[in-house]
Amino acid sequence: MLPLFFLLLPSFGFAGHDYGQALSKSIMFFEAQRSGVLPHNQRVSWRSHSGLQDGKASGVGDGNTDHKCWQRPEDMTTDRHAYKVDPSNPGSDLAGETAAAMAAASIVFRRSNPAYSHELLRHAYELFDFADKYRGKYDSSITVAQKYYRSISGYNDELLWAAAWLYQASNNQYYLDYLGRNGDSMGGTGWQMTEFSWDVKYPGVQTLVAKFLMQGKAGAHAPVFEKYLQKSEYFMCSCLGKGSHNVQKTPGGLIYRQRWNNLQFVTSASFLATVYSDYLVSSGRNLRCDSGNVPSSELLSFAKSQANPSFVSCFGGYNTWFSSKRSNTNLLTGAIVGGPDAYDDFADERKNYEQTEPATYNNAPLLGVLARLSGGHGGYNQLLPVVPAPRPVVVPAPRPIVTKPAPRPVITKPHSSPKPRITPTPASKSGPISVEQKVTNSWVSKGRTYYRYSTIVTNKSTKNLKSLNLSISKLYGPIWGLTKSGDSYTFPAWVSSLSAGKSIEFVYIHSTTPADVSVANYVLA
Template sequence: MTTSRQAYKIDAEHPGSEVAAETAAAMAAASLVFRSSDPYYSLLLLQHAEQLFEFGDKYRGKYDGSVRVVKSYYPSVSGYYDELLWAALWLHRATGDVKYLDYAVDNAEAFGGTTWAVSEFSWDIKYAGVQVLASKVRPQSPLLLLPAAGEKRCTEERHRKILEVYNSKAEHYVCSCLNKSDGGANVRRTPGGLLFVRQWNNLQYVAGATFLLTAFSDYLSGGGGGGGVLRLPGRVHHRAASTVAYKEDKAFIGCAQGFDVWFGRQKDNPNALVGAIVGGPDAKDEFRDRRSNYMQTEACTYNTAPVVGVFAKFRQLQQKQEKQQQQKQQKQQHLLQGLQPQTSSYK
């Protein structure tokens, strides 16, 4: 591909607190995943997460002010305070160090964590995620263990009060998504029942809501499924999917040629995007399967990522149920063995 792939950076003179803090949060979360299977890599992730958080907090500034080219595509509307809170809470969860909880509590109001009542969760606006994550911190929680000292520290009263406010904001988000908000802040729904936040790539908000509701609930119960017939989009707005595969045609395809020849082609894409989630239907449940209709047919990583988390939770629940079933069967076998008549050696 001949398209320019210029890289940009943030530094002390050109800050980007959103990028630094979001990356810190991702690395802290990933360190939990690899803690048992690859302890060294887990510690490495955590070390860099703490460094990035410190950097993003020390050199504060919006990344689209430093890298102005992104302002037309991914502007930072909510600013960087939500990402700093997001990173602090993930670092607290990963390290158990109370200083990160102190940060999230001390800056809760000033940074909007306990003042923003939102009805969406996206790549830009993290407040709902912050509030749900904070609501999972409980008094006497193992998350308040300090690994260095090995001592347990109870949540101080100031922690308790602020965490309760975080929890109330998380409940606002959940109730809005479930159409149970008393304040009239319910998320709009399509005639078919799909959450609808806005026209451009609406499924990112649906995926985010699914993830946060899964994380917020202590248990999952079966809900009503949507009706209709499953039909996968055939003309996804994605260059690699819409351009002929190299193994089929080894001729060089330049950037302009890929657009002129393949983008406007009135046929389905020659390649399937496995696992991708596109923007989805509009407010009337209508979907125009055209590459030029990028608001509905563009596939984005921030659509798929939350759903991966949901599937991971489902897998965890499945494994738990399988283990419980196995233990139940073993117990029944032991009981049956105990009821079997004993043969006597006496005649």
């Protein structure tokens, strides 16, 4: 697909932005992600039915093959295996996150589709019970996920996250007590975070529990809930640059956490800041930071500064489209790309996937921010109950799942491909240009072990690096992030020079020890 991406850039003037239009485009992006039989009112006309056989095959799939597939969803021929968690192969983080999503969705559909809302809440109860009873990380059971979506934070944050949303959806005291009893032991009151992401839910938990405290619902758990609130405000203050440990920002003021797909952290932080700003307004409180009390309006201003809509174009496809100069065939409106680097530089290049790759978890938090900003200041009290408590739902205990888990494949590394020993190249030991390599991923395909190497080239001088030629030998696979020039490699097309102290990264994949990378020549000016 060849999308028109929606890019977030920092802004210091908020007037004139059409947040309603931006919200509409972001919703359009999600319509383009639909799979299965599409409804008759599908607005993205170049999409059609897809994934109709998904879930019918079980076993071990190949995530690497899936990532290499650049087909239209309607034409996919790669394996689409389904995976499961069960009592013998638990996945508390996966089940807990799904329970939280279903509980939240049950609130949305309570008036428009009560039957569906009831079904969502019933399944949320069941999933939470399963996740809490059979504890374990999902990527320990579904090991193929470790290559791309490893559960670094574990499952305690998802269990607390699910309990918080179940209380929000049901007003069931059991889930409020769960948050109070387990806040200390499961990290909800202990972790001081500066990241809210698909893996790390603690700031979201802390913000939602802070709301319960402001609503006066904490009861005997008030001392514990106050600690949740303190950790939530730690996150907010770090985003504003007024805490004891602040988030990194680019020179233009954009939150910066990592090279690859950085905007996922921007949109999620902006969402929490928007929500907490309204909580503070509704409760008549100020944000308490190390630098002193901060008015709630600063949080909303921060969210606006991260959500300035502008548009850039980007292309997809690989064999046919990756290097093609042809015009876009299909248009995908509203996608959030990876975003600028640590220096606010952004290159709209197909090969620059770390900055131009979109993801659904980039867009999801932005929907909340844009909905709030497009709605203006209506004086709505965010601390009022969203819905009245539903009648109790009696859920029978789930029957044990008696299945014999499929045997896990035994993966052995071939003798010809030992785990590489990474040693710095000579250029990294001295001189104004350093080169450092490390393995960032590995996998086995057809009996051979492949490695993904990340190589960082840094200008350690006090001058501008105007020209650079790298000599790379013993390279037996594809390379991204450099331009080949004769027998050497130079800056990628989107980099013309490298300022003092700055770095560029390139990656390559092959099935042996690291390639020999050295600096052939360079020009400083």
